[in-house]
Amino acid sequence: MKPKDQNYSKSRRLKNQIKAVVTNPYNLIVLIAIVLLTYLIVLPLLDMISTSFTLAQKDARLAGGTAGSFTLYYWQRLLGSALTKQMLLQPLFNSLLIGVCVSFFAILIGSVLAWLMVRTDLPFKPFFSLAVIIPYMIPSWCKSQAWLTMFKTERIGGSPGFLMSLGINVPDWLAYGPVAIITVLSLHYYAYAYLLVSAALNSINSELEEMGEIQGAGKATILRKITFPLVLPAMLSAVILTFSKAIGTFGVINYLGSKVNFVTLSSQLYMNSKSQNTQTAFAMALIMICIASISVVVNQKLIGSRKSYATIGGKGGRSTPIRLGKHKLLITAVLFLFFVFGIIMPIALLILESFMLRQGDYSLSNLTLHYWIGDPIATVMEGQPGIFKNANFINSLINSLKLTFVNGVFGTIFGQIIGYICAKGRGKLHGKVVEQLVFIPYLIPSIAFGGIFLSMFSTPQQLFGVTLVPSLYGTFALLTITSVVKHLPFASRAGTSNMLQIGGELEEAAEIAGAGFFKRFIRIVFPLSKGGFISGFMLIFVSIMKELDLIILLMTPKTSTLPYLAFQYQNSNSPQASDCVAIVMFSIVFLVYALANIFGDADLAKSMGG
Structure with a gap:
């Protein structure tokens, strides 16, 4: 073949390759996805970074610069000023405390429940399988409302909670602060660990554990030497998910921490955002992103390059339940108590409080439907009608x-x-x-x-x-x-x-x-x-x-949603109305999930x- 023909052949082959790439619909979808993700994710992140180094008009005189110019003022204020401890160090310590403790307890509870549900002959599995994911359907701030209904004290909360009304003296540290926050968030986020670990356990062929049993290994040894290493990637993923969400949560901190001045990075971020201190808020957000990124890097180092646990044992392998033996009755009873006190009781308390005209009064004469269908009363709920007669509720719904x-x-x-x-x-x-x-x-x-x-x-x-x-x-x-x-x-x-x-x-x-x-x-x-x-x-x-x-x-009055309406009611000292909204919201989620589970x-x- 002549050199001229060879060059023409290469040129034509290159042209055909380019045409194949350009006309392939899959490549077009990939290109569109990358462009949209860059515009909606990367550019906002870059804007956040840029804003934290841009001097605002209201701070120009104090910082000694011109508005819109590059500045380190907000970072210096956060990292090296007299306000550093109040603005950053104390909230950072509180955030890390919450994140670490919640991750530990949530992963422990979720992993144990996942193992019991997937790998053992635990009775009443249909009931437990539904009960175990209910916390995922209930907002964490709803659990905070239930916690306050149970443990609130007159010394801080104004009106007594359920236990105080029975004459039980509840210490303030139990009603508010880190103990209350860690407990509520752990009872909420264990559902994430359960979902991830149970998905991993379902993919493991039980023959691996049976082989260990044949070799004479006990249940504890099999769990430690076989099952645990196989689900470790899922557990670490659950740790990262839980830790990131726990340090970034705001609702629970606002409900259970604000009255005792327990602040975290998320609550500081919210206060700065509402005060139009956008640059400081974004600087705090970048610090939180760095913390989350470090946790992800550590996670990847621990599990190596293994990105998926779906291939552990191959799908289609048989699964033989492990017998709980003489411990079955005790474990079942403990689980029932856990779900009664951790799930059913909080929901029951929210329902009960929604029918109480005055907080702290648990007498039958105080029960009412006012917060549901009542007409306006000037001295109750700031003169607003019950939620089903309330235009704000209908709009939010x-x-x-x-x-x-x-x-x-x-x-x-x-x-x-x-x-x-x-x-x-x-x-x-x-x-x-x-x-x-x-x-x-x-x-x-x-x-x-x-x-x-x-x-x-x-x-x-x-x-x-x-x-x-x-x-x-x-x-x-x-x-x-x-x-x-x-x-x-x-x-x-x-x-x-x-x-x-x-x-x-x-x-x-x-x-x-x-x-x-x-x-x-x-x-x-x-x-x-x-x-x-x-x-x-x-x-x-x-x-x-x-x-x-x-x-x-x-949020604006026109775009208000049910969670935001409940938040407003709670902050305006109408927790009963907030409970009503939370109950409606949970009922919708539960109904839709039940229908999707039955028919889909x-x-x-x-x-x-x-």
């Missing part, structure tokens, strides 16, 4: 239902698409890029994340003088975008877990038969992922329905696995 369903649908669709990219691109550059980009929102505290999007979309987004996105402040669209992006890490995890269960040979066979990409996706991928789609929808639905921290800075085989544990 409609907003919450719209937000959860819209975000559930769009978040799940995006999560499945990103999960498809991550699953098909495992080990490839584009798969790693998408996986890392979608993980970033997980590291950003919810309050800070809401603040970033509020700052970003409060003014029109322009490019070369052309308005691409109008101002979204006070709109439903802003709530939707913020909620979808923040929950993408969970949605994509559910999507990846779902897509990894679909064999690639099915698509390859369809491609050989002449089916295009979109036809393969609609006819093969989507039908096979329907069960995972419903589980992913429920994961997002439950998370957003109870969300308070993320949207608290975005929804499984939160499957959607949390990865």
